[in-house]
Amino acid sequence: MSDTPPEPHNWGRWGDDDQIGAANLLTPDVVKAGAGAVARGRVLSLSLPIKGSTSSNAPCTVPHLRGRPLPQHFMSIDGGDYLAGAKPPAGLSIADDALIVSPHGTTTHMDALCHMWNGSRLYNGHDSARIRSYGALRCGIEQLPGIATRGVFLDVARHRGRDILDPADRITAADLEAMCAAAGVTIGAGDAVVLRTGWTKQFYRSADTYWGGEPGLATDGALWLAERDVVAVAADNSAICGLNAQGGADEDLDGDIHMIFLWRHGIYLMEMLWLEELAEAAPATFQFVVAPLKIVGGTGSPINPLAIL
């Protein structure tokens, strides 16, 4: 990395205090265009299941990055307790529970703009010293009320006639351009772009293969999307970009997909989506709605993004 980093593209564009980045693009017209993309009246969840247990391997059976702390889910009162003699107050049986979740790498999630940065500056020049043990005081996930916009579905695997892309496959600007042309879609400001690699399915075939590299977006593809002012990019792989066999990205800091999207442009990323039903429905566009939990100072949130076709 040079001492003088490339000027981040979108810093200051929406004011020095801005902490929501590309969400500023969600103008009334964009939101209305999103609602206008609903054609069939069908709602699809784009989320993986969150499985938890301390006494079974259930969480391990859902796609995740190796070594990450998997979700834990506990029932604090359940049906078995009543069978065992617990007395429901006034006949009213209640089931209650708790969830422990570290969203990055373990389930479908959104990255906050504070999730990654370079040097001492977060997105828009905010001081990284504001991210402390009690949360990110700048650019936390709670800054974003939610996203409701037009979703553009780019099924890269289908475009290449493949069921699942190879780990070495990279999605280039040319790919994106060709897919948009074929679909007759022009990506515009405030759109959310959903990329399908098929990679999630790979986990169910072989977890070891899943962990041995990932197909994903190339740097020039990322720049192509950033230039079009998308509000968010979502994919069914775990890092939007491709990963090598060691689980790392091959791009340098300038070409790093997270740096380009989150840090330079304030564009939101969603990873580890489940896109198989969407692939079957195969809409070119739809209403995309996602609402991260309002975790104050959160670096991201588990999400259940909806495609409303």
Next chain:
Amino acid sequence: MSDTPPEPHNWGRWGDDDQIGAANLLTPDVVKAGAGAVARGRVLSLSLPIKGSTSSNAPCTVPHLRGRPLPQHFMSIDGGDYLAGAKPPAGLSIADDALIVSPHGTTTHMDALCHMWNGSRLYNGHDSARIRSYGALRCGIEQLPGIATRGVFLDVARHRGRDILDPADRITAADLEAMCAAAGVTIGAGDAVVLRTGWTKQFYRSADTYWGGEPGLATDGALWLAERDVVAVAADNSAICGLNAQGGADEDLDGDIHMIFLWRHGIYLMEMLWLEELAEAAPATFQFVVAPLKIVGGTGSPINPLAIL
């Protein structure tokens, strides 16, 4: 409770295996009508903030029921760590975190259909023995992909010319009817109804008052809504129904609001919403979108419901 419970209204209506209840009402027409209710192109979050910390009282400053385990939020790597000497790999600084949350009573959340029942039968007759320590194998929150429909906003506090309802206030069928008439809205199948009592604001004025009873929906109001086949009822109080000074409901089992909605009709409940911005915008209808986390076997989920005006 009598030995022969009143025949639950909606059991079997959508088949013996049904686990999603009123979500069956989300037909393509209903979903499209929801999208059609977007007029201004504005997105509002209806969620309280989730604040966590083990070293401050931050979580206590957000509305919650007394005695419940409040959310905990931890940063596993943050900006302070890099200042203290942690080395970002290849210049890429990352912030990461974890959340512990028991949604009921601690934050804006949705109840799953398995959250409450009577005797040994869950909604639609499913066996309560299927709710075990590893989660609810029937009627868990993961059964519901999400809700996207028309929202009907009934600002009861404003209707009564009040800033905040009194703890003893109950919302009756007559209230609902009058408000709908005044707004020129007919509640129909699949609508999500959002009730505002103003009660959330009470917490910020006096937590002790907040805990000393709550205004809420009366039994006849609940039946009135259930008859209209709504998909969900949301409110800014903590239990939809009213609560007495001891924090309990005064209705018996037959009149209990949770039993009527969740158990007999399979209608989803959302509690502890933040409705003050919605009250200012004051739409009669809007698109209501909510997507619970896909927690397998969950009794509910923290949510960030969106009103898309």
Next chain:
Amino acid sequence: MSDTPPEPHNWGRWGDDDQIGAANLLTPDVVKAGAGAVARGRVLSLSLPIKGSTSSNAPCTVPHLRGRPLPQHFMSIDGGDYLAGAKPPAGLSIADDALIVSPHGTTTHMDALCHMWNGSRLYNGHDSARIRSYGALRCGIEQLPGIATRGVFLDVARHRGRDILDPADRITAADLEAMCAAAGVTIGAGDAVVLRTGWTKQFYRSADTYWGGEPGLATDGALWLAERDVVAVAADNSAICGLNAQGGADEDLDGDIHMIFLWRHGIYLMEMLWLEELAEAAPATFQFVVAPLKIVGGTGSPINPLAIL
């Protein structure tokens, strides 16, 4: 399993209400004999480290059973925060933290008498229905104040002239007898027996080998110890007994080590100890002190057993 289980040996021996089993053997004389075994005035911890992190693989580097939820450790305020600008109140900087731990299979721990049972009866005939989501109302770990007694160290690996036992190795009654004879030690009522297989070291050589079976105590060895009325058995493997390549025990229910010790005799088990420094010091006997956390209804506890030589 037959319908008529073998009569458990120690049930009723200390009364029908007894929930502490072999801890009844800790008579004043036994406790005093424990203190009397201190010769050198040296204290050794027999515990593995508990490493936690959501942002690194640190917990994975400590011996554990595959698929178990590893400990998580979070700092809620730390030195980095003050460097980043947090103000210590009145100049007093504080570091604070939280721990999430599922002790079985993840760290050095003790099993409560409620940890395992057969049919509907816990140790001493207590009803298994008393173990519910809010904890074990019978035979929980909080029943045991602690153990302070004479420890007898049996270094099986050294006895066989081996650094680490093979996964197929089983420790028989004959082994135990021979080792005691060689050491001139007679195991008596209330003694705590510590068995070393060397297996913990195997994890650091190869985790895959560690997970591919374990050396351990044979059924006849367990019966031999139970007959001598030991208060507890501790080992550096993960299940006291041996494990096959699939991670299971080959003994049937009658010969199962956990059933013999916990369920029939009320003898406490401690697993995953770190015994390498003890092996170097090589005392025949010592004072053994262990104090489980007083977790009400706990099925066990993480522990840091001390050998006071």
Next chain:
Amino acid sequence: MSDTPPEPHNWGRWGDDDQIGAANLLTPDVVKAGAGAVARGRVLSLSLPIKGSTSSNAPCTVPHLRGRPLPQHFMSIDGGDYLAGAKPPAGLSIADDALIVSPHGTTTHMDALCHMWNGSRLYNGHDSARIRSYGALRCGIEQLPGIATRGVFLDVARHRGRDILDPADRITAADLEAMCAAAGVTIGAGDAVVLRTGWTKQFYRSADTYWGGEPGLATDGALWLAERDVVAVAADNSAICGLNAQGGADEDLDGDIHMIFLWRHGIYLMEMLWLEELAEAAPATFQFVVAPLKIVGGTGSPINPLAIL
């Protein structure tokens, strides 16, 4: 605070790298003297119960500081599950659980030497920048294998003829001297001193009174103990020192008890002990054994200290 802090007494005494402070005082003779103090052969737990639940107020019924995150305890498989139909593998029923605990202020615990400091230096001059989100890399609780030594019991409440001390009561050097003289005990290097105020019982009478100030050790009492080179000080209040009605200490930084013990002298502190059985047994001295969990980088640990009389 002045710019030139008072020279901490014990820094450098055991070498520049020392991270265990007064534990260096646990010489063979001291450890043996501890074992020699066992007279009756009786073991007492000095720990409060750890109660957890997300569905009841159980944790609130145990003494704790207001606003702290109380322990949570979850069963991941329990007796109710088997009654509800879960199949025990090969007839072997297992109960398993998880614990979430933030030890400071919520249960009986030990402070690590890294728990408090002034400026940028921990005990013995270690850099506070080494305490990061992944734990304290210096002076963490795992540095201490355990403490086994002579315990000296000073029942201040009884000494003053009181059941429970008043919140305004402070324990002075003169008190300590008088009690030692009365008991015929000379406190020496490596002793662990256990102070009883009776305050824990106050919680069960009135939690509000419990939270309205606490009796505790005065600055001159702390200096008196530090001069005698004790290894640890334990008490049944929550902060060793007294607290005012606002829950703070009235001493300035120079007189602060935590600074004197932990920071300047490397003397370990244990808080929130349960001393009522010990008060009944009323030994002047005993063997004191405590073994914190080996939490790498921990700021403390929940503990179950044992008094072996």
